[in-house]
Amino acid sequence: MKMIEGFKVKIGTLCISSVLRDITNHMLGVNYGEEIYYGLGCGLFFAYTMSNEVVGLGGFTDLILDNLRDSLTLTKVETYAPDDVVFDKIRFSIDAGLPVLVSGLHFHSKEDLALDTEATEKLDLPMNYHYTIIAGYDDETKELFMADNKSSGNVSYENFLKFRDHRNMLTQFLFPPTLEHLDARIYAAIRKLTDYWYRMPENPKSFADVYTTDFLHLSNVYNTMEGLENFRKLFLHGPEMESLENFQKSMFFIQAISYRGTGGDMTRGLYSRFLREGGAITGEDKMLEVSKLYATAAREWRKFFKIFDGNPTVIYEQIKDETQNSVFFEAIEQVYQCEMTAMSALNDLAYGK
Incomplete structure (x- = not known):
């Protein structure tokens, strides 16, 4: 070989x-962890996608590769x-x-x-x-x-x-000869990310869009803040609940793609580690504080996925039963609140508030 x-x-x-x-x-003879490259790729994202039958969640953008190219000047x-x-x-x-x-x-x-x-x-x-x-x-x-x-x-x-x-x-x-001014690159990536969430919600498209827009004939794709709001408002109230078959397809999407494809926590743990390492590199204490918020969000997403990890038929009936479904809607609300708190703090960090 x-x-x-x-x-x-x-x-x-x-x-x-x-x-x-x-x-x-x-190529550069450095030894940074995956979290640095994920963060420099502005990977943190959220998408709520819907078709006439299936809903899905997207946890990171498909522009990581291009963002990394720009952040690392490759x-x-x-x-x-x-x-x-x-x-x-x-x-x-x-x-x-x-x-x-x-x-x-x-x-x-x-x-x-x-x-x-x-x-x-x-x-x-x-x-x-x-x-x-x-x-x-x-x-x-x-x-x-x-x-x-x-x-x-x-x-x-x-x-x-x-x-x-x-x-x-x-x-x-x-590659350039060296990777200089990493602290400035970290700040720039955080600002670019918050711009995606607050000021350019349609850019970048979610990772899920690449697959689902053409192949699932989606009627709606909601990104970043709009995605979170619609996830909170519409999840378990839409086409996924119209039949057991739709629900089974949606749960397969969430477990096989949203869970498996994001490390089990919608990549929030990965972004938390980026902020922790970024804080060590830049000396910015606020990054460590926001890192803890994303660690909390990661834990809540793991809890969220866990309650949907079971027999889809049983879960479907529990959701339809008002005496049993509170745990599902409480989990939705909990991850929503964690996401909003963390992103607000990240925006304050990005723009020095």
């Missing part, structure tokens, strides 16, 4: 912030690589010591791959936007060494071609 010398991979919460951590740390290079030339291009990059980023299904985990397949079948969602690094190749065994946020190992050339995104793109990054 021809490997990029010294390249190290670690597990993480999200695929994109984990792989960018590994690539950037290697140059992103995308190359079209059809099947007949893709391995030549990968060999060239690995030989030059450059890791390659690809998107596709989960290349390693049979469990995650099975969930990808189930999501495609149940919700008609394309699940081929999972980011993975290529850091080695072996032409004798016809395998690639690949790593994502959960695992790493060898993937056959055959499976790579089978599971990669149909757009057939390879992505690489050109």
Whole structure:
């Protein structure tokens, strides 16, 4: 196996912030955690999505990659690589010591791959936007060494071609010599994030939009503050409650995508750690205070997901029964209040109030 010398991979919460951590740390010789890259990518987000049958929650923006490019002053290079030339291009990059980023299904985990397949079948969602690094190749065994946020190992050339995104793109990054003025970059990312929430609610679109707008024929997509308000007002009062089948689809979305895809807490724990590390880097005590608020929000989201982790038929009947449903609506209110408190404090931090 021809490997990029010294390249190290670690597990993480999200695929994109984990792989960018590994690539950037290697190329610049630094050792920052995933939380720094998630925060610099302005990843914290909320979306409430609805179709005629299904509702879903989105916890981070699909613009993390582009935001990170801007925050780290990187140059992103995308190359079209059809099947007949893709391995030549990968060999060239690995030989030059450059890791390659690809998107596709989960290349390693049979469990995650099975969930990808189930999501495609149940919700008609394309699940081929999972980011993975290529850091080695072996032409004798016809395998690639690949790593994502959960695992790493060898993937056959055959499976790579089978599971990669149909757009057939390879992505690489050109880096500046050093990563300077990280404190200023942290403040800029926090301000950009609060602008998304308060002043540009339609930008960026949520991660869920990429999948659901075209494939679930959504009638409504609510982002950031508008998303939170509609989640509080509409969740468990909309199309998901019109039939058991709709409810089962919505609960599958929430468990398989919203829960699994955000580390179990809508990435609030990850953002809390970003603020904690950011406070240490900048010396800003207020970041540590806001970090605690997002840690609280993370705990409340975990509680929220837990009460929906059970037999959908039983939960559906409990929600419809006014003598049993208070626990569900109290959980909605609790996460809403935590979100509003934390974001208000973050906005004050961003603009020095």
